[in-house]
Amino acid sequence: RTLLAGMLVSVFALYGCGKQQSETPAASAEASGAAPAAAEARTYVVGTDASYAPFEFQNDKQEIVGFDVEVLTAAAAKGGFKVRFENTPWEGIFATLAQGDRDLLASAITITDERKQSMDFSEPYFEARQLIAVGKGVTDVKTFQDLKNKKVAVQTGTTGDEVVQKLLGKTNPNIKRFESMPLALKELESGGVEAAVGDNGVVSNYVRNNPQNGIATVEDTQSFAPEYYGFAVKKGNKEMLDKINAGLKAIKEDGTYDAIYGKYFGAK
Numbered sequence: 001r002t003l004l005a006g007m008l009v010s011v012f013a014l015y016g017c018g019k020q021q022s023e024t025p026a027a028s029a030e031a032s033g034a035a036p037a038a039a040e041a042r043t044y045v046v047g048t049d050a051s052y053a054p055f056e057f058q059n060d061k062q063e064i065v066g067f068d069v070e071v072l073t074a075a076a077a078k079g080g081f082k083v084r085f086e087n088t089p090w091e092g093i094f095a096t097l098a099q100g101d102r103d104l105l106a107s108a109i110t111i112t113d114e115r116k117q118s119m120d121f122s123e124p125y126f127e128a129r130q131l132i133a134v135g136k137g138v139t140d141v142k143t144f145q146d147l148k149n150k151k152v153a154v155q156t157g158t159t160g161d162e163v164v165q166k167l168l169g170k171t172n173p174n175i176k177r178f179e180s181m182p183l184a185l186k187e188l189e190s191g192g193v194e195a196a197v198g199d200n201g202v203v204s205n206y207v208r209n210n211p212q213n214g215i216a217t218v219e220d221t222q223s224f225a226p227e228y229y230g231f232a233v234k235k236g237n238k239e240m241l242d243k244i245n246a247g248l249k250a251i252k253e254d255g256t257y258d259a260i261y262g263k264y265f266g267a268k
C-alpha cells in the first residue's frame with residue numbers, strides 16, 4: 001500500500017494531476033512509452049537466508065549485506081534491473097520462488113541437477129566445497145569417512161545435509177539438523193555434536209571469528225566435489241535469467257566481480 005502510494009505520488013509529480021489517474025502507475029508508465037517513469041528499472045524481490053556470513057548476513061543496522069548481495073546488486077546495475085533483499089528462512093526458500101513471493105533467490109545456493117528440475121539457475125558465480133568442523137578435543141577426524149560413527153550437525157536441506165546423509169544414512173539419528181548454519185555450529189561449540197559439515201566459506205568464516213571455542217576445520221578434497229553457486233529464478237523465467245547473466249558477464253569483464261571477491265576472500 002505505502003509503496004503503491006509512493007509510486008502514485010511520483011507519477012503525479014511527473015505527469016501533473018490531470019492525467020490518467022485511474023490507471024495503475026505501471027500501466028500509465030507503459031502507455032506513455034518514453035516518459036521518465038518507464039525508464040525506471042524494475043525492482044525484483046530477492047529471497048535470502050541472511051544467516052550465512054560472509055555471503056548474506058545482517059549488519060549492526062540490520063541491513064542485509066554480504067558477497068552475494070554485492071555481486072547481485074552490481075550485476076543488476078549492469079543488467080538493467082533493481083533488487084530488494086528479503087530475509088527468508090532457508091527451509092521453504094524454494095517454495096517462495098515457486099509461489100511468486102520472491103522473484104529470485106540469492107542465498108549461496110549450490111546448482112544441483114535435482115534443483116534444476118524445479119527452478120532455473122544463472123551462470124555460476126562462486127565455487128565452494130563442503131568443509132568439516134570438529135569440536136574441541138576431537139582429534140580422530142582426518143577425513144570425511146571418520147565421521148561415520150559420530151554425531152554431525154548440518155543445516156537442513158543443504159548440500160552438507162546431502163553428503164552427510166550419504167555417509168551416515170538418511171534416517172541416522174546421529175545427523176542433527178538445524179534451520180540455520182550458525183545454530184548447527186553453536187551445537188558443535190556446546191558439545192552436542194562432534195562435527196558439523198557445511199559450505200567452506202561459511203564454516204571457515206565462523207571458525208575464524210570465534211577462535212575462543214576450540215573448533216577446528218578438516219578439509220577433504222577427495223570426498224567433496226566442487227560446488228557452484230547460482231542465483232535461482234522461477235522455472236521458465238528466461239527474461240530475468242538473461243538480465244542476470246548479462247549483468248554477471250559485465251561485472252566479470254570489467255573487474256567489479258574480482259574487486260568484490262577480493263574484498264571478501266582476498267585475491268584469487
Ligand code: ARG
Pocket residue numbers: 048049050051052056090107108109110111155157158159160181199
Ligand atoms: N550451498 C548450500 C546449498 O545450496 C548451502 C546454502 C545455504 N544458504 C544459506 N543462505 N543458508 O545447499
